[in-house]
Amino acid sequence: MGRKTLELLTESMFYVLMSLLKEDRCGTEMADWVQARTKGRVRLGPGTLYTILAKFQEEALIQETAVDGRRRTYTLTEEGRRRYLEEVARLRACLGDAEEEAP
Amino acid sequence: MKDRVHKWIYINPLDMDHFEGWLEEMARKGLLFERMSYWGVVFRRGKPADLRYRLEPTGRLWTRESKDYCRELGWDYLSQAGQYFELYANPDPEAPELHSDPVVQSYALDLLGKWLRWHLVLTLLLAAVFFTVLTQQAEIFIFPSLCLLFFDLVVLAQDIRTYVSFFRLRRHLAEGTPPQRDGSWRRSMRWRKLPILVGLVVLLLELGFLALLFLA
Numbered sequence: 001m002g003r004k005t006l007e008l009l010t011e012s013m014f015y016v017l018m019s020l021l022k023e024d025r026c027g028t029e030m031a032d033w034v035q036a037r038t039k040g041r042v043r044l045g046p047g048t049l050y051t052i053l054a055k056f057q058e059e060a061l062i063q064e065t066a067v068d069g070r071r072r073t074y075t076l077t078e079e080g081r082r083r084y085l086e087e088v089a090r091l092r093a094c095l096g097d098a099e100e101e102a103p
Numbered sequence: 104m105k106d107r108v109h110k111w112i113y114i115n116p117l118d119m120d121h122f123e124g125w126l127e128e129m130a131r132k133g134l135l136f137e138r139m140s141y142w143g144v145v146f147r148r149g150k151p152a153d154l155r156y157r158l159e160p161t162g163r164l165w166t167r168e169s170k171d172y173c174r175e176l177g178w179d180y181l182s183q184a185g186q187y188f189e190l191y192a193n194p195d196p197e198a199p200e201l202h203s204d205p206v207v208q209s210y211a212l213d214l215l216g217k218w219l220r221w222h223l224v225l226t227l228l229l230a231a232v233f234f235t236v237l238t239q240q241a242e243i244f245i246f247p248s249l250c251l252l253f254f255d256l257v258v259l260a261q262d263i264r265t266y267v268s269f270f271r272l273r274r275h276l277a278e279g280t281p282p283q284r285d286g287s288w289r290r291s292m293r294w295r296k297l298p299i300l301v302g303l304v305v306l307l308l309e310l311g312f313l314a315l316l317f318l319a
Contacts, residue, residue: 010279012204028172045203046178047159050169051211052204070167 017084020076111143114291116185118268121291124284126156157201158188209276250305
């Protein structure tokens with residue numbers, strides 16, 4: 001039996017989805033955006049970035065919109081946006097629990 | 104001193120973290136990976152270096168954009184490593200890992216994992232048929248055939264161990280544990296040496312056996 005995939009988004013996956021919320025981007029633009037957004041805390045290695053893009057395309061969370069020379073541009077699908085918002089809600093609930101339990 | 108060194112015994116690239124750890128140890132000794140040969144690995148002598156070597160399943164970083172991004176971060180493609188992998192190296196200790204997320208790396212190994220699972224099943228089936236047929240023949244119980252049978256069993260055990268290492272690594276990655284490239288590759292290397300030592304012992308025993316027959 002194949003394993004269930006993408007039950008949880010890892011931090012890298014979450015930020016890749018976030019990078020596509022407001023505009024379509026190519027892979028390297030996403031990597032630069034994530035690095036800037038997290039102030040260098042999250043850096044996407046090439047293997048990780050392009051595996052995420054392939055996996056997200058396979059799961060229909062993103063889709064390729066244009067190929068311009070070396071650049072391949074991606075956009076978030078409705079399913080991708082839904083998964084992102086679902087993850088935001090989950091993280092918000094975790095944070096809420098943590099704040100309530102804070103000493 | 105020759106500027107190329109050929110290591111005949113090497114760790115199978117499927118034993119990924121150990122293969123990478125071994126290459127890194129060689130680089131620290133001034134032996135820099137040059138290429139795989141049919142029988143082993145060819146190194147070039149150079150200055151000892153703290154290089155990171157990483158394997159990626161063949162064909163995953165195929166777009167021109169991904170190749171450019173690898174180069175931008177200092178990850179140079181070196182060569183094909185065995186049947187299933189491409190080898191990359193990076194001299195910059197500050198550069199991000201080729202795979203900065205272990206869980207995502209486990210996804211990158213999914214397709215290869217499926218293929219290897221079938222390969223392992225097929226190998227075990229063939230081995231079962233082979234050994235069943237072989238042990239039903241009366242000649243198998245003479246000394247030289249027994250030696251060869253033992254040698255085949257050692258080689259089979261080594262292959263199974265390599266597959267197990269791959270699946271263990273993939274499971275650890277899926278659990279979020281990054282690969283450990285410590286000195287544990289030495290254990291794998293000892294396993295790689297075992298069939299060669301067994302083969303030599305078998306050869307010596309068989310030569311001794313033939314000599315005894317000749318003298319008798």
